Amino acid sequence: xxxxxxxxxxxxxxxxxxxxxxxxxxxxxxxxxxxxxxxxxxxxxxxxxxxxxxxxxxxxxxxxxxxxxxxxxxxxxxxxxxxxxxxxxxxxxxxxxxxxxxxxxxxxxxxxxxxxxxxxxxxxxxxxxxxxxxxxxxxxxxxxxxxxxxxxxxxxxxxxxxxxxxxxxxxxxxxxxxxxxxxxxxxxxxxxxxxxxxxxxxx
Ligand code: ZN
Numbered sequence: 001x002x003x004x005x006x007x008x009x010x011x012x013x014x015x016x017x018x019x020x021x022x023x024x025x026x027x028x029x030x031x032x033x034x035x036x037x038x039x040x041x042x043x044x045x046x047x048x049x050x051x052x053x054x055x056x057x058x059x060x061x062x063x064x065x066x067x068x069x070x071x072x073x074x075x076x077x078x079x080x081x082x083x084x085x086x087x088x089x090x091x092x093x094x095x096x097x098x099x100x101x102x103x104x105x106x107x108x109x110x111x112x113x114x115x116x117x118x119x120x121x122x123x124x125x126x127x128x129x130x131x132x133x134x135x136x137x138x139x140x141x142x143x144x145x146x147x148x149x150x151x152x153x154x155x156x157x158x159x160x161x162x163x164x165x166x167x168x169x170x171x172x173x174x175x176x177x178x179x180x181x182x183x184x185x186x187x188x189x190x191x192x193x194x195x196x197x198x199x200x201x202x203x
Contacts, residue, residue: 030112135188
């Protein structure tokens with residue numbers, strides 16, 4: 001199982017971190033050991049002083065595919081979930097300044113929260129397609145997928161030129177604006193179309 005993530009896929013988020021808006025999808029990966037659920041408290045690693053949440057729609061691959069033609073791409077996924085791409089922003093800034101890879105900042109153990117509940121694409125679209133992150137009762141991120149720079153279909157077509165997509169692979173499709181730091185004691189609730197899909201306490 002592979003986990004792909006898309007960087008800077010919302011214009012307002014690229015801008016809030018002072019990054020250029022990309023002309024092709026920015027791809028990075030996380031290992032399976034990054035996955036974590038909300039069933040246990042979340043512990044902030046002791047080597048970062050600036051851990052950020054990034055709420056993201058997550059697509060699950062249901063069919064093996066390589067070099068997928070755009071006409072058939074919708075055959076390769078049918079469910080959507082919600083996750084957090086946890087990012088050690090302090091480490092990432094050091095990596096970016098040196099031109100180094102991002103893995104230490106993005107791919108560590110427990111860096112990929114995933115909801116237990118998955119929604120069909122039909123249900124998602126019919127419900128309004130809004131996803132949100134609520135931190136300690138305040139909505140800090142709220143968006144819809146039409147604001148993505150690269151659509152889910154475009155992302156899958158692009159990735160499959162380079163990597164074989166396999167059943168169960170996950171694709172984190174990028175975060176909208178509003179990212180920020182989490183601290184011990186925080187509560188993070190994710191919702192899709194006003195249905196709560198995860199509820200995480202941070203220790
Ligand atoms: Zn992200």
